[in-house]
Amino acid sequence: MNRVRIFDTTLRDGEQAAGVNLNLQEKLRIAQRLDQMGVDVIEAGFPAASDGDFQAVKAVGEAVSCTVAGLARTREQDILRAFEALKGAARPRIHVFIATSPIHMEYKLKMTPQEVLAEIRKGVRLAKSLAEDVEFSAEDASRSEIDFLKEAYMTAAEMGASTLNVPDTVGYAQPEEFGAFVKALIDSMGTSSLIWSVHCHDDLGLAAANSLAAVAAGARQVECTVNGIGERAGNASLEEIVMALKTRRDFFRLDTGVNTRHLYPMSRLVSRLTGLPVPPNKAVVGDNAFAHESGIHQHGMLSNRNTYEIMSPEDVGAPSSSLVLGKHSGSHAFRERVKEMGYHLSDQELKEAFKLFKDLCDRKKSVTNEDIEAILEDRVMSTMEGCRYELLSFSVQASSDTAHASVTLKVDGEEKTDAAAGNGPVEAAYRAIDRITGLSPELKEFRITAVSGSADSLGEASVELSLNGLSALGRWASTDVIGSAIGAYVNALNRLTARERVVDRA
Ligand SMILES: [Zn+2]
Incomplete structure (x- = not known):
């Protein structure tokens, strides 16, 4: 016992x-x-x-x-x-x-x-x-x-x-x-x-x-x-x-x-x-849970980690800051890393993920575990059942006073494009999407965070939409913040419509 x-x-x-x-x-x-x-x-x-x-x-x-x-x-x-x-x-x-x-x-x-x-x-x-x-x-x-x-x-x-x-x-x-x-x-x-x-x-x-x-x-x-x-x-x-x-x-x-x-x-x-973020000061798994800021603490840590650490980041599987893989990594190394991170992918999924990883390496010099996780979760794993909307492409033009966006979505297998203006590029893109879908959900929350802590980091957007009394969170990661914002909106729309179908049945 x-x-x-x-x-x-x-x-x-x-x-x-x-x-x-x-x-x-x-x-x-x-x-x-x-x-x-x-x-x-x-x-x-x-x-x-x-x-x-x-x-x-x-x-x-x-x-x-x-x-x-x-x-x-x-x-x-x-x-x-x-x-x-x-x-x-x-x-x-x-x-x-x-x-x-x-x-x-x-x-x-x-x-x-x-x-x-x-x-x-x-x-x-x-x-x-x-x-x-x-x-x-x-x-x-x-x-x-x-x-x-x-x-x-x-x-x-x-x-x-x-x-x-x-x-x-x-x-x-x-x-x-x-x-x-x-x-x-x-x-x-x-x-x-x-x-x-x-x-x-x-x-x-x-x-x-x-x-x-x-x-x-x-x-x-x-x-x-x-x-x-x-x-x-x-x-x-x-x-x-x-x-x-x-x-x-x-x-x-x-x-x-x-x-x-x-x-x-x-x-x-x-x-x-x-889509629920982990607060940085969260016990055990927050990003600051093992960060030592004060000089006195850092000095103590250098002499003996136990001065200010009762458990180690390794104990809870928090990643070390060293980069994992880069431009020159081959598919074998990538496959091994993905396995270590606990993913079991089919050969086809692995091939798709490796391609996305290579694309990312071209845009970003160091690729961390978090970046890889973002790729895997968003792209390979989110082949959502009953997914209605797929983002195919977008273009935005923005200046200090106005913005225009054009977005192409695949809606139930059919390609549809529309354009709209807004106060900023994200708002314009969201309006263009609303014109395509004929829905006008309320944007209740909008957040962009960096997946890992460097200037060329992936930006992950999360948005909360509400429509007819239902709400859903969507998220998306991309090296381009506008791309993540649009991806997250489409992701939330998919969840919202999937949810609506469940509610209809109940
Ligand atoms: Zn309970």
């Missing part, structure tokens, strides 16, 4: 973060990397919630070797749908939940506590009749009355749930309080083979602290997400939990199965695919 299981819910709770909308291929890429990294459980979706979630749970279940969980309410149709999605999984887990706090029972469920207990009995029993591995969550546990909560978990355990999850759904708990709360629940059940789990939200910035307090109190599963993305302020961040346990092994005396060298590449992959 000195092992903490890492339950990753990036694809379920993380995907609920505002503006995030991953397609099936993107979910599969994340799941495969999580599996290679060594997480114990991947929660891939909520099969009854949408067809997209159902397909994601099914595809992830068939693709990875770790446990795959599908979320379900206690309703029969939810549980049957989760079971159906998990049929092809090597290790399926049905994750059944119902709320247990007075406010949720009264206003959301409109059920009495006795009715909730009956639901737990019925739901967990059905799940257990279908799958060996059943997890039960009492939603809003931290705001539930503890005596009722004990009864709820006891009922779930009697019906066969082997993992009992205690969520701090609204991020309300405080570490000391939450640790004692979890300990009281564990003690109430006596010694048993049950695994206690926690699921904490970051509304007060305490998700990781609360999770670790619960681990110290006996919890042996932590639910978390890459970069801490999730509903509202997000979830406990996977990399913070894993590195706290590793760096302070002297304190916790516990291990996880995660290979920490995958943490940084994983963080960048999720950031790139979701």
Whole structure:
């Protein structure tokens, strides 16, 4: 029992973060990397919630070797749908939940506590009749009355749930309080083979602290997400939990199965695919997490790294600043590098990626791992299913007071060109695109960042568009900032229209 299981819910709770909308291929890429990294459980979706979630749970279940969980309410149709999605999984887990706090029972469920207990009995029993591995969550546990909560978990355990999850759904708990709360629940059940789990939200910035307090109190599963993305302020961040346990092994005396060298590449992959940037000061994986600025600190570091560093960049797989490959690198070296970075490409994909890499080498003297990742993610991997719009070409003319742009898109296989004027070249290009598509989404956010830190760096644009109450993030990288801005807009439009089709079906 000195092992903490890492339950990753990036694809379920993380995907609920505002503006995030991953397609099936993107979910599969994340799941495969999580599996290679060594997480114990991947929660891939909520099969009854949408067809997209159902397909994601099914595809992830068939693709990875770790446990795959599908979320379900206690309703029969939810549980049957989760079971159906998990049929092809090597290790399926049905994750059944119902709320247990007075406010949720009264206003959301409109059920009495006795009715909730009956639901737990019925739901967990059905799940257990279908799958060996059943997890039960009492939603809003931290705001539930503890005596009722004990009864709820006891009922779930009697019906066969082997993992009992205690969520701090609204991020309300405080570490000391939450640790004692979890300990009281564990003690109430006596010694048993049950695994206690926690699921904490970051509304007060305490998700990781609360999770670790619960681990110290006996919890042996932590639910978390890459970069801490999730509903509202997000979830406990996977990399913070894993590195706290590793760096302070002297304190916790516990291990996880995660290979920490995958943490940084994983963080960048999720950031790139979701369009959510990693703040530079983010613990463990932020770009400044290992940057030493003050002279006194630098002097100390030169004498002994341990003066100001409790973990090393290599431990978390953060890249060294040295350049990786350049103009004279051959396809063999490129293939090896791509493999090292965790990509498995077909020969055709590799050929296309190598061509893009060579093009980039002509425009940029040093090509870093981040640049290669940007090429692979954007161009080779984003052959999105049901992709409506493809950017073929553009031209812009801009002066200090006016700008004109002409853009050619392929729309459902047909080439269309239009032109427009604007205050600047990007605005003009966006108007030209709107004329082609006949859509006029609202631009809610626009950002351009450098992928790596040099003057000839790739510029990566991310934009958030909203249309008819739906919003989507798009991103694109190019050595030309206007090209990235236009690419990101088209990317967001594709996500928006893909999303609209899902909503239409629901
Ligand atoms: Zn949650």
